[in-house]
Amino acid sequence: MRTVTVLGVGVLGAQIAFQSAFKGMTVVAYDIDERALAAARGRFDGLVKTYGNEVPEAKGAAAQAALSRLTLTCDLGQAVEDADLVIEAVPEVLALKQQTYETLSRLAPAKTIFATNSSTLLPSDLAPFTGRPDRFLALHFANRVWQFNTAEVMGTDQTDPAVYAQVVEFARAIGMVPIELHREKAGYVLNSLLVPFLNAALELAAGGYADPADVDTTWRIATGAPIGPFQIYDIIGMNTPYNIMAHGSPADQRLAAWLKENYIDQGKLGVVSGEGFYKYS
Ligand code: NAD
Numbered sequence: 001m002r003t004v005t006v007l008g009v010g011v012l013g014a015q016i017a018f019q020s021a022f023k024g025m026t027v028v029a030y031d032i033d034e035r036a037l038a039a040a041r042g043r044f045d046g047l048v049k050t051y052g053n054e055v056p057e058a059k060g061a062a063a064q065a066a067l068s069r070l071t072l073t074c075d076l077g078q079a080v081e082d083a084d085l086v087i088e089a090v091p092e093v094l095a096l097k098q099q100t101y102e103t104l105s106r107l108a109p110a111k112t113i114f115a116t117n118s119s120t121l122l123p124s125d126l127a128p129f130t131g132r133p134d135r136f137l138a139l140h141f142a143n144r145v146w147q148f149n150t151a152e153v154m155g156t157d158q159t160d161p162a163v164y165a166q167v168v169e170f171a172r173a174i175g176m177v178p179i180e181l182h183r184e185k186a187g188y189v190l191n192s193l194l195v196p197f198l199n200a201a202l203e204l205a206a207g208g209y210a211d212p213a214d215v216d217t218t219w220r221i222a223t224g225a226p227i228g229p230f231q232i233y234d235i236i237g238m239n240t241p242y243n244i245m246a247h248g249s250p251a252d253q254r255l256a257a258w259l260k261e262n263y264i265d266q267g268k269l270g271v272v273s274g275e276g277f278y279k280y281s
Contacts (some may be wrong), residue, residue, distance in 0.1 A: 001084040001113075001170045001232040002026055007100065008218040009040035009072070012117055013089035015145045018047045022058070022146075023174040029072050030079035039249035044070065055146050080108040085170060087139060089117040095210045096131045097121065105131030105162035113163055115139035118189070123185050124156040133158040139167055140188055141176070192234075198241060199255065201229030206258040212277045238269050 005028040006017040017029040031037050043153055044067060051058035051066075073079050079084055084109060090100050097118065104114065114136045116126055127133040137155040142148040151171035155164045171178040179189055187195060200221075204210045210218075216228025233241060245256035263269070263276060270276035 001166060001173075002082060003031060003082050003084045004028070004170075005083040007031075007076075007079075007088045007104070008090035008097045009036065009043065010089065010091070011043075012141060012143065012145075013087075014040055014043035014047065015143070016117065017046055017070060017086055017088060017140055018066060019145045019176075020174045021069040022051065022055075022063065025069065025193075027070045028075055028079045028083070029070060031072070031074060033074050037074055040072055051146060055090050055157075066089050073198055076103065077107045080104065080112060083108060083112045083114045085115060086169070087108045087115050087117060092118060092120060094121060094125060095124055101126055101129035101131075105129070113137075114166065115167060120186065121187060122156075123154060123159075124184060127158060134160040135163050137164060137167060138188075139171065144188065145176070148181050149176045150190065152179045152190065154181040154182060154184060154188060156184060186225065195244065198229050198233065199245070199252065201242075202259065205230070206255055230277040234270040234278055234280075236270065237272050238264050238276065 003026045004017075004020050006013045006020070007030050009017060009029045009031045012249065013029065013031075021027040027042060031040055048063045048067065051063040053062070053251040061111070066126060086104065088097065088100060088104075097116065101114065108114070110132075114130050116123060116136075116138050117140055118126075119140065120140060122126050123136060125136040127136050131260035132135040133156065137153065137159045140152040140154070142150055153164065153168050153171060168178045168180060181188060185192060201212075201215050204215050205212045216230050219225055219228040225237075242256050242259050242264060245259070246254075267273055268275045268277075271280050276281050
C-alpha cells in the first residue's frame, strides 16, 4: 500500500498523515472546510519542527521533504479516488463516524481498505456503515506517533485476514510497532492495562492511603519502571482521565469528582499547565 488518505486532520490525523508521508507514502489529508485545512497546515508546519528536533532521521531536509508527499483537500471524492488505504481520524462521535463511512462507502473505489483510529468505539459499531465490512478494521495510534509508535490492529469477525495482514504490514512500513489483537476488545491492549492501573493509583491518593509521590516511588523501585502512575497522569493531562471516569461506575465518578476538586478546578492540569501532581518549571 502506497497511497493513503487520512480523514480528519486534527491532533492524531495530522500526526498519522505526516508520519506516513515521512516514511515515503503518498498521502492525501482530508478535512471538512478551508478553515480546518488552514489549521492542518499549521499542524504540519509544527510537526516539521518537532521531527527536526526529536527524530534522528529527520535531520536536514527529510522532515520538510515529507510535506512534498502530502496534499490537503476538502473534496472527499477527490481525496479517496486513488486510495489504497483510508485512515479515519474524525471526532469520537458515533453518529458522525457512521455518517462518514456511509458517504465514504459510496465514493471510495472497491480496492480501498478502511481503518478507524477510534479510541473507544469498537470497529463492529461502524462496520455495517462501511459497505465493505471485509475490508474494514481498527488501526489505533498513540498520541506522538513518532515517539510512542505502537499501532494496535483490531478487526471484526468479518475482516478478511488478508486485509488484516496488509494493514499490519503497512503499520510496520510507516515505522510503527504493530500490536495484533486477535479479537475485539474495548480499550485495545494499552488502555485495557493503563486505565485500571491509573484508577488504582488514584484510589490510593483519593482514599488518603498514600501520597502520590510515594505511590510513584513504590512503582518505580519495586518494578523498575521509569515513571509512576501520577507522573503518567501529569503527561496525559487531567481532562481525558476525568472524562473517562465521569462516565464510569459510581466509584469511578467519585474519583472523577476528587480529581476535579483537587486538581482541575485549581488549574493543576499536568505538565501542560506547569503543575499537576508535580510542579514543572
Ligand atoms: P481532533 O478533534 O483533534 O480532530 C478531528 C478532526 O476531524 C478535526 O480536524 C475536524 O475538523 C475533523 N472533522 C470533523 N468532522 C469531520 C468529518 N465529518 N470528516 C472529516 N473530518 C472531520 O480529534 P483527535 O484527537 O485527532 O481524534 C480523532 C480520532 O482519533 C478519534 O477517534 C480519537 O478517539 C482518536 N484518537 C485520539 C487520540 C488523542 O490522543 N487525541 C489518540 C488515539 C486515537
